[in-house]
Amino acid sequence: MSSEHERIVGSVRSSTQKLVGKFSEKIESMRRSSAAIRSLIREGYSADKAIFAARSLFGKEEAKFVAVDGTMAQDRQLDMIIFYAGAYAYQGKIIFDESGCRMAELNEETSSASVSSAIPIYEEEESSVAGKMTEAGAEIDPMRLPSSLMRLSEYYLAMKALEVDPGVKVVLLDRTLAGEFGHLVWSAREWLETGHSAMEGMDTPFGTVSQSDLDLARMLNPNKGLLLPPPRSQFIRYAIVEHLISAGKEVSEEELIRALSKGGGKAERIRRELQRLRDEYGLLEPGEGCRLKPHVWAYWERVSFAAKKVAEHIFETPPGEHPLIMKGGGGERWICSDDLDLVSLFILQRLLRMAWDNGVLLVGLIKDTMAYELAHSVSKVLSATGRIGLAGNVPDFNSDKALLQNYSVVEAMGLNTPWRTIEYDSCFRTAIPLCDAPAPGHGVKVKGAHKNVISNERTFVKAYVQLWRSNNDPAIRSHVFAYDRPCYPGLDNLRGLVLLHEDGEGVEMIEPVLECEEGSPVADLVIAILSSMAGEVIPEALGHNFPLFLADKKAKLVLEVARQTYLATVAYELAKSRLDQQILFNTKFRDFRSEIEAIRRG
Structure with a gap:
C-alpha cells in the first residue's frame, strides 16, 4: 500500500472513530435525559x-x-x-x-x-x-x-x-x-407581487379574480371556533376583513378596535391597516364607518372556482389543448411552477374547509423529516413553564425523528407500541424560545425563526408515532413517523399556554394548541386508525x-x-x-x- 493510500485510510479511520465517539456521547446524554423525553411520549390510545x-x-x-x-x-x-x-x-x-x-x-x-x-x-x-x-x-x-x-x-x-x-x-x-401549507403561503406572496399569476384575471360565475382576491385567499382561513385568523402581526389586516364579512354590516372603527384588540393595545395598528385597506387596496367603502365593498364578499368563491378550473384543465385536459396553456383574456397563458404551487395552496385550503x-x-x-421543533422549541417551552423537568439539555440528534428512533431502541424494554409524542401546534416550527423561564404572570417569550415571523397558530397540530415492534425482540422496531392534521374546534384544547412575541410594534400574545396534561380525543382517533393499518407483514409496509x-x-x-x-x-x-x-x-x-x-x- 502506498503512503498516499495509508494516509487516506488513516484519515478515514480516525474520522470514523471520532464520529462514533460523538454518537456514543449523544446516547449517554439521552440516557441522562430519559425521564424528560419520556414525559413527551404517550403509550397506546383510549x-x-x-x-x-x-x-x-x-x-x-x-x-x-x-x-x-x-x-x-x-x-x-x-x-x-x-x-x-x-x-x-x-x-x-x-x-x-x-x-x-x-x-x-x-x-x-x-x-x-x-x-x-x-x-x-x-x-x-x-x-x-x-x-x-x-x-x-x-x-x-x-x-x-x-x-x-x-x-x-x-x-x-x-x-x-x-x-x-x-x-x-x-x-x-x-x-x-x-x-x-406554511411554505406555500410564504412562496405565494412573492409570486402574487409580480402580478404574473395565471389565475389573476380569470372569469368565474362570481366575477373576475383580482390580485386582492388571491391575497385574501392566501392568508384567510376563517374558523370562528378556532379564533382564526388571529388578530396579530401579519394577520391583522385579514382579521379585519374577516370580522367585517362576519358582521355583514357597517362597523364603527372603535367597535372594530374593541373586537380585535385586547385592552386597546393594537388601536394604532388597526387604524393604519384600515387606512391601507381603504386607500391602497380599495376594499372598503368611503366614509367614517368600516364596510367592505360588495365585490370583496365573494373572494373565496372566485378563487376556489378558478383554482379548481386550473386543476381540471391540467388533469382533465380538453382534446387538442396543452395541459399547461390556458386560454383567457383574448390570448393564451402558460401555467408555471409558481402557478401550480398557488393552485395547490388553494386546493389544500379547500380540503381544510371541507x-x-x-x-x-x-x-x-x-416518512422522512429533518424537523427538530419538538426538541428545540416545544420541550424548552414546556420546561420554562415547569410542565416537564429537563435533566440537562435534550441531546441534539439533528432531528426529532433521529432522537425518538434512537430513544425507542435504547428504552426498548419499557416502551410499548403504538406510542406517540404529545401533539403540538405547527406554529412551533417557526417559534424560538428566548429564555428558560416564563415572564412573570404571562407566558414564554419567543421570536420568529425567519425574519421574526411566526406562522398561524391553531390551524394544524403535529406529533410523532411508532406503530410496531417485534414480540420476540422489542429492540426491533418500525420507523418513527410524523403525522399532522387540522385542529378541530370543540375537540382540541385552545387555552392554556401563552407565547409572547415582540414583533417590532408591541408584544403579541399567541395561544397555540399544545398537549400538556390531557390530550385531544382526535389524537386517540388518529392512533387507532393508523394502528389498524400498520400490521401488514410486508417489510416496507410494516409499521407504516x-x-x-x-x-x-x-x-x-x-x-x-x-x-x-x-x-x-x-x-x-x-x-x-x-x-x-x-x-x-x-x-x-x-x-x-x-x-x-x-x-x-x-
Whole structure:
C-alpha cells in the first residue's frame, strides 16, 4: 500500500472513530435525559376517546377512508422535456368499537381512482415554466415542475374523492400538510407581487379574480371556533376583513378596535391597516364607518372556482389543448411552477374547509423529516413553564425523528407500541424560545425563526408515532413517523399556554394548541386508525400504512406503463413531423459526450 493510500485510510479511520465517539456521547446524554423525553411520549390510545371523536366528527362509529399517494417522472426526447405526475387512491372502511379500530375492507377506488398528466414542453420554455427568478436570472430546478404537479395531483384527487362521495370521512396523504401549507403561503406572496399569476384575471360565475382576491385567499382561513385568523402581526389586516364579512354590516372603527384588540393595545395598528385597506387596496367603502365593498364578499368563491378550473384543465385536459396553456383574456397563458404551487395552496385550503365543515379527518403521514421543533422549541417551552423537568439539555440528534428512533431502541424494554409524542401546534416550527423561564404572570417569550415571523397558530397540530415492534425482540422496531392534521374546534384544547412575541410594534400574545396534561380525543382517533393499518407483514409496509403502500405501488405500476406509452407517442409525433431533423439535437452536449464515452468503454 502506498503512503498516499495509508494516509487516506488513516484519515478515514480516525474520522470514523471520532464520529462514533460523538454518537456514543449523544446516547449517554439521552440516557441522562430519559425521564424528560419520556414525559413527551404517550403509550397506546383510549378506545373510548377514539369512539367519542369518531361520533363527534363522523356522526357514527364507522367511516369510509381514502388513501392517496402520487408519483412523478421527467424524460427528454430530442429538445423536448416530458413531465409526468399522477396520484392514485385506495378506499376502504374502518369500524370503531370497544377494542379499538379495525379495517373492514380495502379496495381500489373506482369513481375517482386516479388523476394524471403527461406534459411535453420545449427546452427553451423550461426557464419560463419551471424556472425561478433570482438576482442572477432564472434558476432552473429540473424536478420543481414534476414535484409541484405531483403535489397538486394528490390534493386534487383527495378533493375529488370528498366531492364524489360525501361518505368519505378520513383522508390519508403521504405528505406533510402543515409544512407545505406554511411554505406555500410564504412562496405565494412573492409570486402574487409580480402580478404574473395565471389565475389573476380569470372569469368565474362570481366575477373576475383580482390580485386582492388571491391575497385574501392566501392568508384567510376563517374558523370562528378556532379564533382564526388571529388578530396579530401579519394577520391583522385579514382579521379585519374577516370580522367585517362576519358582521355583514357597517362597523364603527372603535367597535372594530374593541373586537380585535385586547385592552386597546393594537388601536394604532388597526387604524393604519384600515387606512391601507381603504386607500391602497380599495376594499372598503368611503366614509367614517368600516364596510367592505360588495365585490370583496365573494373572494373565496372566485378563487376556489378558478383554482379548481386550473386543476381540471391540467388533469382533465380538453382534446387538442396543452395541459399547461390556458386560454383567457383574448390570448393564451402558460401555467408555471409558481402557478401550480398557488393552485395547490388553494386546493389544500379547500380540503381544510371541507374538514372543518363536513367533519372530515385529514391526516398527513410523513416518512422522512429533518424537523427538530419538538426538541428545540416545544420541550424548552414546556420546561420554562415547569410542565416537564429537563435533566440537562435534550441531546441534539439533528432531528426529532433521529432522537425518538434512537430513544425507542435504547428504552426498548419499557416502551410499548403504538406510542406517540404529545401533539403540538405547527406554529412551533417557526417559534424560538428566548429564555428558560416564563415572564412573570404571562407566558414564554419567543421570536420568529425567519425574519421574526411566526406562522398561524391553531390551524394544524403535529406529533410523532411508532406503530410496531417485534414480540420476540422489542429492540426491533418500525420507523418513527410524523403525522399532522387540522385542529378541530370543540375537540382540541385552545387555552392554556401563552407565547409572547415582540414583533417590532408591541408584544403579541399567541395561544397555540399544545398537549400538556390531557390530550385531544382526535389524537386517540388518529392512533387507532393508523394502528389498524400498520400490521401488514410486508417489510416496507410494516409499521407504516398499508393503504398508502398500495396506493404507492399502484402509482409506480401505472407510471411504468404510462411512461412507455407517452414516450412512444412523442417519438412518433416528432418522427412524422415536417421539421428539419438536422436542427433537433438528440441530447445536450454533456449527455452526448457521456453516451460516446460509455460506448467507447464498451
